[in-house]
Amino acid sequence: MDAAALNQFQQQWATYGKLVSENSLSHREVTGILHTTLVDEFALPFNFLDIACGDASIMPEAFLDVPVRHYHGIDLSQPALELAAANLDKLPCEVDLDHRDFFEALTSRTEYADAAWCSLSIHHLETDNKLDVLKAIRDALGSSGIFLLYEPTRIDGEDRTGYLERFQQTNHQLWDYLSKSEWGQIWDHVSTCDYPESAADWLELGKKAGFSSGQQIFKDSTDFYRLFRFND
Ligand SMILES: C[S@@+](CC[C@H](N)C(=O)[O-])C[C@H]1O[C@@H](n2cnc3c(N)ncnc32)[C@H](O)[C@@H]1O
16 A cells, blocks of 8 residues: 555544544444344354454454454455454454455355444445345355344435435534544545435345345434344
């Protein structure tokens, strides 16, 4: 990575890090739900798959007293994976950090995962490509596997324009700890790259991908982000 690209990554990641540390994307709540789900589901060692793991900063808390045997984190960003390596350093399990596109990494796995997690990372894709990724996640899971998906979500009857208007009206005020240029970065990214689905559409995509059941298990207080659980 050249110096300019690294600098751009560091600026964008620092701004994203502010949102995470202010809990503006409800990472705290979803970390708690992931932790409780893993405690309830797994008494024996299991394999965990983290799709677009970023810096994996929530995982030490999510894995507290959880018998994870193997962690496979996939991300396109090498600097993010370096942060992930440091965050996962003390975990008592095998850690495999995979610097690849998630679709490519998912379709070349040789061992089934028992639990898969994907947070804030596939809403950039067109609907058909989201389905392809969900199918690849479904195929990467063993029988009785579970998949948790946390993504921006349009409210019923809202189109993308309405979502973006609501995003700007609500979050520009709410995220007042961001500088003008940091808000500009976020807005530029969201308005050009984000293609959230409605809750019904996320669930329908899960069904089309082959999951036997799916349900919404969390909605954040601003109603921009929702967590879905799918069962193999
Ligand atoms: C907003 S961050 C989310 C990180 C983390 N999952 C979280 O919830 O904080 C999105 C991540 O997706 C990664 N990403 C985007 N497209 C990807 C792709 N096609 N394959 C692998 N990683 C990808 C980015 O590098 C980035 O780390």
